[in-house]
Amino acid sequence: MPEYTEITLHYFDVRGRGQFIRGLLTHRDIPFSDDRIKLNADNSNWPAIRSNRAVSGDFQKLPALQWDDLILNEVLVILDFLQEKLGDNALLDERTRAQHAMLRSSAFLDLLTPCINLIWCDIFHPGTNVAGATAVLKRRIEMHLATVNQTLEQWGWLNAMNEREVMVADAVLWEALDVIRLTFDDKVSFDDLAALATFYDACPGAATFKKLLTLKPSTITARPGEAEALIAIHASLNAGE
Ligand SMILES: N[C@@H](CCC(=O)N[C@@H](CS)C(=O)NCC(=O)O)C(=O)O
Known part of the structure; x- marks a missing residue:
């Protein structure tokens, strides 16, 4: 650069x-x-x-x-x-470049953005049934996490990740997993999804990402009253148990 x-x-x-x-x-x-x-x-x-x-x-x-x-x-x-x-495309072959592009897009659009939208949902969709929306999204995210887990295994993501720089797809996926944990109060678990669980703990960028959040703690969204919105989401999950 x-x-x-x-x-x-x-x-x-x-x-x-x-x-x-x-x-x-x-x-x-x-x-x-x-x-x-x-x-x-x-x-x-x-x-x-x-x-x-x-x-x-x-x-x-x-x-x-x-x-x-x-x-x-x-x-x-x-x-x-x-x-x-950052020069990362030049380090990857065509197939791997496409895998990185797909993972960036899916982690952002299918995992992270829906959590953000759920936190805002009763403001953007007045009268919305937050508990219902939470239950539907929980099922959809769980399904997609299982798919991403299988795909990362198939792609050999964990081995590759340790032999190259931390790239954009890693950063987006790690953030999506962390936000899923907070949004669903750990009720959406990827502990049993070996590739994702290992990625979340052992991604070489994880220590930096966590340190940044410790140094500059931030809410997930700019929604006024995010803490209360999360409490409502978590309460609906507990009620549904
Ligand atoms: N399609 C855009 C969406 C960006 C977006 O909605 N940003 C929000 C903040 S996270 C924003 O700027 N909201 C203020 C507004 O829309 O006036 C993207 O992917 O970057």
């Missing part, structure tokens, strides 16, 4: 759709400016920030990644860009 590259990650001061980018850049020792945008309790400062495209990018959403004079929106695009710019 050229030394002159100026990198800034603009994102809210939450984990959400940005923590895995912070985690990866930190683990790879890539200097970047971590622009953690703090919202007021009523989010009243967001419209002004949103309209500043130097921060929020062409789509006026976060995360936005500034890379020299290029500003990128859209998580999956940012992840593909990083995979290329």
Whole structure:
């Protein structure tokens, strides 16, 4: 990577759709400016920030990644860009590159984003049945975790992971697993899924990802009252036991 590259990650001061980018850049020792945008309790400062495209990018959403004079929106695009710019694609053959791209996408869209949406669900869908939504998502995530577990075994992910740099797919999958644990209060367990359990504990980036969360503890989302929303989700899981 050229030394002159100026990198800034603009994102809210939450984990959400940005923590895995912070985690990866930190683990790879890539200097970047971590622009953690703090919202007021009523989010009243967001419209002004949103309209500043130097921060929020062409789509006026976060995360936005500034890379020299290029500003990128859209998580999956940012992840593909990083995979290329960090030189990681060049280290993988065509099949493995495709596997990394699939895992990045699925960990983000099928595992992490649904947890974020569940936490917000009664705000974005007034009158929603939170307990019902939680039960449905729990089943869907459990099914998908079993699939990802089988796929990682088939791909030999764990062996490969120990012989290369920590890459974007590792960072997104680790974050998704950690957020699943917190969202479902450990009621969605991957302890019996050997590949995922080993990955979560032994991924070479895990220590950095955990350290970052300890140094800068963050909520998962910017939802006002996230703690109460999580309590409601957890209570519904306990009631369903
Ligand atoms: N499709 C976008 C979604 C980004 C997104 O929804 N970001 C949220 C924060 S996690 C946001 O900017 N919300 C404020 C808004 O939409 O005004 C992506 O994948 O990056």
